[in-house]
Amino acid sequence: MNDAAISRTSYDTALERSQALEQKIAQDPSGLRMLTGDRPTGALHIGHYFGTLQNRVRLQSAGVETWLLVADYQVITDRDVVGDIAGSVRELLTDYLAAGIDPERATIFAHSAVPALNQLLLPFLSLVTQPELERNPTVKSELQAAGKSAMGGLLLTYPVHQAADILFCHGNVVPVGRDQLPHIEQTRVIARRFNERYAGGEHFFTEPDALLSDAPTILGLDGDKMSKSRGNTVMLKMTADETAKRIKKAKTDSERLITYDPDNRPEVSNLLMIASLSTGRSPQEIAEDIGDKGAGTLKVMTAEALNEHLAPIRARRAELEQDPGYLFSVLRRGIDRANEVADATLNRVRDVMGMVY
Template sequence: MTTRKRILTGDRPTGKLHLGHYVGSLQNRVRLQDEYDTFVFVADVQALTTHFERTDRLAADVRQVALDNIAAGLDPEKTTYFIQSMIPEIAELTAFYSMFVTVNTLRHNPTIKAESQQYGYADLSYGFLGYPISQTADITFCKADLVPVGEDQLPHMELTRKIVRRFNDLYKPVLPEPQALLSDCPRLVGLDGKAKMGKSLGNGIYLSDPSAVVAEKVNAALTDPARVRASDKGTPSVCTVNTYHSVFNATEQPDLAERCKNGSIGCVACKKRLCASLEDLLAPMRERRAHFTAKPGQIDEILQSGTAKARLIAQETMREIRDAMQISYF
């Protein structure tokens, strides 16, 4: 019997997931779950690299991230959900990898640089600086072949591939070299048009937002500031709403952009069309969310069973790792 290749992907439990997560990774996860053996993890250890003083929210956020993935369409009957911190072999593997990754390599990682600036870190903690190594352990403990990621995670993926090659060369070729899978969609800007959509920036539409909240947020989104009246000719290229149409309403977007240019559609009408398209996407997610939230404890059961399955795989991988490194002493 042919063994399916494996996908590994996950999210930090630092708040609700938004449309940026959906176009960046979630839609690829959903699309490929029937083709690949899919593992989705809740990266609670990595959440501690920036939220170590807010552990009181972690339990709720862990469940929220799992529910967001399920609501997006990742069927728990097809997908293995697990919690990172409950797989101690990941921490063990992180320690082994850290022995041959230099501090300079981590300091020059573009994503580490960008995120340290975002959080205002003048001095980096050991955990924050080293979390790309932890990510490598996440990916390789289950021998993942494919990792759906956003563009900002590509430096981490390249480091993962280097670590895998280094391990296989040093010891024994036991680990597959994983490939990154990028979304076809461009990075989604925030509703304010000033930055990417982010949990901490307050500029996003969450997958769990009700219809009224989505409409309120879209109505407040940045459009062409030069347009005062609906009949004014606009410039779609500077309009955030137009950008969202290109992602979530691609069929109508060219016509809407042309009508904007010649002043035959106003921003209010254009935003209504965007709300309709977003409703088509989000309404099924709300139905799935309601189904699982109506059964208390079901999310916990999904996470517990998935974590138990992942743990068995991790133990087998660590036996191979230790044998390759010749540190299986007894």
């Protein structure tokens, strides 16, 4: 079986497990603990919101226990200059809460502040080989995106660190896109090998399942990947006027008739998708309404729909910005909870490994 066939088989298996998870969430989410998060690199944009944040709020509302990781150590995996990490963490917390994450129902923590979590790296590293780490396609893409030729040790072990993030709290649901499946599979392998090698076959760590997202990818306004460094984003914290000006400059094409055709008209289709996600109407229906009125009408309609959708989030965000002390108190409360769980997990791991003296 070639690599492509193996990849398809792995994806099909992950998809089946994901569909079973969705059924359990709908019927009885008890026993499910979701672990997901973001690198704190500043405020979030609409790609983050429509791609992940909305789904997290959905799962939280459905009753799935929610753990959100502020992955501050990951900021230094591939960057020479990290900037104002504390300021970026504050921006991330603001967007989380403004978008609907409820600090009374979610545990939000920074993994640099949870020592026992990071100590799990040592036994976990004993369970993987160097070639396994080097083959991880996500690590390769991160290296390429950073424009580096040599891989640092932290980036090489990034999948193991992610496994520690998930397993320390016994997370069993990890919302991801298809490109992140190799990380989840590595975590499953580490959990399985720990159970076999150190726990005598005992079901100590649960192998987590990926909850595959069907959220569409939102392109940047220039047609490339949405990225703050490219300046092609619409940030959640922008004003309505700033949003309208950004979208007015969005790349489209010269055809007057507006149609939804992602393969042949990606920029026009991207604006239609943003309008669709903002209104709940299909992009095809919106395209039919605009007809031959051209890209100018499309941009106005998209900006108005997006601004209306984001208005309550932006109002809440403005309130939260006035009280950074509250934001960091939410984080500290989550860190305290994470440390309790991590300490208990590490103590059990040491006991299982025969390292309690």
